[in-house]
Amino acid sequence: MQIKAMVIHEKNGPYQLEDVELDEPREGEVLIRNVASGICHTDEFGRSQGVPIALPLVLGHEGAGIVEKVGPGVTDLKPGDHVGVTYAFDGTCPACRNREPYYCVNFNQINFGGVIGTNRTTRLHQNGKPVSMFFGQSSFATYSVASAASVSKVDDDVDLALVAPLGCGVQTGAGAMINVAKVGSEDQVAVYGCGAVGMSAIMGAAVAGCKTIIAVGGNPRSLELARELGATHTINRKEVEDVPAEVQRITGTGADVALDTSGNGRMMTNAIRGLKYHGTFLPVAAAGTIEHFDVGNDIMMPMRTMKGTCEGESDPKTFVPQMVRWYKEGRFPVDRILSFYDFKDIQQALDDSANGKIIKAVLRISQQ
Ligand SMILES: [Zn+2]
Ligand SMILES: [Zn+2]
Incomplete structure (x- = not known):
């Protein structure tokens, strides 16, 4: 079928709304009429060819919509x-097979390989030539074909524009707290960086009832919002010289869990040094270098754990619907971090994101 999609033709090239051919869903796949798609930093990673993906390419990996055909x-x-x-x-x-798809050995090959599934094919074409897919969905389009295993059914009384960002950015933060660190009411956590993923980690820690939730950031407006979303304390890194000492002062022992979304070397060192003995550091940014890092004093002797984590280690069939239920109960106010744009205004959404005007952009996709 003919659809409209935002096509990237060259490295760092503009999003161009064009006609594209979408194949029928094959075995185990579904056709979805997209209603919304979140924009995530990883889309920019794809556009800049941070991982080389064959061009042309349709990005977008936080799709939400209505199943048209199975x-x-x-x-x-x-x-x-x-x-x-x-x-x-x-x-x-x-x-x-062990029901841990987030550890899939072919995760990178499929999500960043321009294909859907392991048979190395795409469902998108233009002028008879293949167009690469992204995360097996390419949601910057009026329709997507995706593997049913990656698709979760949600309550139909919730705006799909709120559901879209749950599929990557939001589950990365909230899932890191809930599924990976498995925090509870006795835990004290610190979140470094107050973008969409950091805010989602704060909401996740709040749902879990953590007794202390510290937001560390540099923007007073974001820190205020972090408090409204559940942070019990905030630290402005531009005003506080010794962040680990401040975390130690607030918690008494150091944080049980520190999550970094910034990828900034100094922030990550602070995150590790603000941990208690036996605490856990979770880096979730796919970037950055820790420059002044002392394995003996920072990790080994205090017996801390550093664990990389992706997509909040979320089960696709259960975690997204769970977050939707929390939202409906008023415990997970994801709408507070979202700003909505018309599909054609994707560049405006990216600019507003880059300028720090908004936290998380979601495109509303109508049939063009
Ligand atoms: Zn696998
Ligand atoms: Zn993402």
Whole structure:
């Protein structure tokens, strides 16, 4: 079928709204009419060819919409279902068989390989030539074909524009706290960086009832919002000289869990040094270098853990619907961090994001 999609033709090239051919869903796949898509930093990573993906390319990996058609073998979704789409995985490797698809051995190959699934094919074409997909969905388009395994059904009384960002940025932060660190009411956590992922980690820690939630950032407006979302304390890194000492002062022992979303070397060192003995550091930014890092004093002797984590280690079928339920109960106010744009205004959304005017952009996609 003919669809409209934002096509990237060259490295760092502009998003161009063009006609693209979308194939029928194959075995285990679904066709989704997109209603919204979040914009995530990883889309920019794809546009700048941070990982080389064959061009032309359609980005977007936080899609939400309504199932239009299901391919053979799909039993848990039907036309009319409201759905969110998350990362892709092969479903067959030992990790996937163990119901840990976030550890899929083919994660990078599928999500950043321009393809859908492991048969290395794309469902997108233009003028008879293949167009690369992103995260097995390419949601900057009026329609997507995705693997049903990556698609979660959500309650249909919630705006799909709120569901879209749950599939990557929001689950990365909230899932790191809930699924990875498994925080609870006795825990004291510190979140470094107050963008979309950091705010989502704060909301996740608040849902879990953590007794101390410290937001560390440099923007007073963001720190104020962090408090409204559940932070019990805030630290302005531009005003506080010794951040680890301040975290130690607030917590008494040091934080149980520190999560960094900044990828900034100094922030990450502070995050580790603000931990208690046996605390856990979770870097979730795919960037940065820790320059002044003392393995003996910072990790080994205090017996701390550093664990990289992706996508909040979320089960695609359960975590997105769970966040939707928390939202409906008023416990997970994700709408507070979102700003909405018309599909064609994608560049404006990116500019506002880059300038720090907004926290997280979501595109509303109508049929063009
Ligand atoms: Zn796998
Ligand atoms: Zn993402």
